[in-house]
Amino acid sequence: MKSMKVLTMILTISLIVTGCNINQKTSTSDQVAQSAINSELIHLTMVKPKTINPILNKDKSVGYVTNLIYDGLFTIDENYDVVPQLVEKYNVSSDGMSVNLKLKDAKWHDGTSVTASDVEYTIGLIQKNSDSPYNVFTQNISSVSVNGTNEVNLKFKDAYAFSIDTLIFPIVCKNQLNSFAEKDITEYKKNLVGNGPYKIAKYEERKGIILEVNKDYYDQLPENIKDIQVGVVPDEESQVSLVMALESDLANVSLDDLSKFYEKEFNITNYEGREYEYLIFNYNNKFLKDVNFRKAIAHSINKQKIQEEGYMDKATLVNFPLNSNSKYYDKSIKPLEYNKEQAKKYLEKVNLSSSEEVKKVNKNSSSSNSSSNEKIDNQKETIKKMILDLNLKIIVNKNNNERIKSAYIICENLKEIGIKSTVQELDDKEMDKALSSKDYDLACVGWELSLIPDASQIIENSGYNDEKLTNYMTSLTKSTSQSNKQEIYKSIQKYVRDNAAFISLVIKDDYIVKNRRLDGKITPNDFDVYDGIANLNIKNE
Structure with a gap:
């Protein structure tokens, strides 16, 4: 199995929309921007996305955000070990040629159930798109069989010790996308329904995304979990500048930029890249x-x-x-x-x-x-x-x-x-x-x-x-x-x-810079730099 670089683009940024409450009816463009240090939301940034479809997106900064919106069958923890996410239990056949997966009772953000058919559709979509960063992870899957609403069986072309470790791609909603032509499924309006701990409350292409907590999430979330605002920005230099100016709360930064953040306003989390x-x-x-x-x-x-x-x-x-x-x-x-x-x-x-x-x-x-x-x-x-x-x-x-x-x-x-x-x-x-x-x-x-x-x-x-x-x-x-x-x-x-x-x-090592107004521990890795963001609290509330 060949080594794979998942979502390898550079993190980037542009102007950030700040401080708007997700329940406010006033449009974002009419609001006065305020420093993230006074906001009740956690502020993140991403490059302007070509798509927010998590299967077809190739930009790393966008992928980190869609990880908050979409869950996969499995995910990667802070030690780079694969752990179940949407999967409740699984069984690999003795010959390693297949795996049976039983899904948790998860819901899409529109209230419908996540089903085995969604898994089948997702794998098919990835396999049809050779330029998907997840395509290499599905190349060993020969067939997908659906058994009822929450059970799916995957057959492999070859026995491979790390077959389970390849099942880390996000699952997308068949009912949301199946009726559209492939050329249309990259549009953001077709990709507003996920299954993860955060759901899209508002999306403006040039402004960014407001993410609110998914109260119907299948797994337990911290009681004080905060909503998130994601601003769209032009480049890495802007990203660094915004964090330094306290207009953004969290950013994945390079070693070259790290020295700029040894100030009292920031905490640095280093992790093995x-x-x-x-x-x-x-x-x-x-x-x-x-x-x-x-x-x-x-x-x-x-x-x-x-x-x-x-x-x-x-x-x-x-x-x-x-x-x-x-x-x-x-x-x-x-x-x-x-x-x-x-x-x-x-x-x-x-x-x-x-x-x-x-x-x-x-x-x-x-x-x-x-x-x-x-x-x-x-x-x-x-x-x-x-x-x-x-x-x-x-x-x-x-x-x-x-x-x-x-x-x-x-x-x-x-x-x-x-x-x-x-x-x-x-x-x-x-x-x-x-x-x-x-x-x-x-x-x-x-x-x-x-x-x-x-x-x-x-x-x-x-x-x-x-x-x-x-x-x-x-x-x-x-x-x-x-x-x-x-x-x-x-x-x-x-x-x-x-x-x-x-x-x-x-x-x-890689690094996450965190505004000191945020309290709590995150557990980033190169697959998901915002892992643990749900544990963060805002000190100045």
Whole structure:
């Protein structure tokens, strides 16, 4: 199953409409804008949407808002684990080729029931729209069978360990959309009825949305849950400015903008994102084919320093390409720790018996009737000299400051154990060319982790490959038991560590800036940055 980037557009903003009460009859355009700090609503922003249909929308900022309006069969919690949402219970068949889902007694915002037919319609709509960001999540579904009003059975083309993890797309209302031509279902007037904790009370294309609490929501909501106003804004710069001006209460901001918010007016919530950073080896290099040489490199790298200086402590150290709080990430498996003496010991174990230089030494030793110990000593001296003559090429993208800092730290670390290296800073095209042509020895690279906890594509692209690891990965993707998946993943993580197949560095943090007038905890993740917004209270009421 290929890795997927769900809703990858940049967060953006424009003018915000503020302070209007949802029960007020006066039009929004006639009202005087007021600072969000005096409002009884929670204020958010989004880019002007091309559509608010959650299946067809591709903008991340709009998707975060539609997550408040529409629920899916499953959702992703703060640890990037999949948990039921509209699903009351489910059962995966023993062969992993199907799943039976029973829905909760949920209602659409017009009072009608959410049914199995809505699920069937939603999946069909996604599959018909190849440019839907959720399309990749439905590609393994071969058929959908409806059983009554609240039970649905999904059949899969192939058994896949993470089939349930793919069912995170929002469910749309068949009765609202089915009668319209596909070209018309992007219109906002066709998409005003959702099934989530907030419903659309008012929508103006150029102004924004008023979201009011869904009092008929199927799940329990906090007693003091607040209504929300979403303003439409032009760009990311405007978004940042509005939060700083206290015209918006919450925003997902970049590391570059974070320093602007260390003021008494704001709270910062950091959370583990999906930007995974790691070091890969070129296995065409005879030294890097040797596990002892790779382990020497792994033990030489001061990952703590990379975290602190390369990523300014704004990242989480990881040992494997999974979110560190995921149920599949095994924290009991410790990394090859930073230890220069241990690194040097592994260098002494490097065996290049198949190299021409060592073969030549062996031949000369044999012709001179040298003892076995002398032959071994000669080999070691030859390999030691070969290592001293090395100059490893470390490539890194010149447009990524964090990786550049990391590359130079790695270069300095290697020097401390007697390995010379040179950092080459390349632009995007040069980097792609060097990677594809294997014109490097080490490469500092990144990968956006999939929302599906399947690390197989990252491992495949690391360049490391052997039969045992392939068998592990095959067993993992076909596993249907939760405990079995965790056990296999543990074996994979240990195997990758023991063979230094690649070196995991960090997963970068993301940030939510919150106006201090809001009290309470949110639990954001990259799929849903507003998760927990229902728990927020307004201090100045």
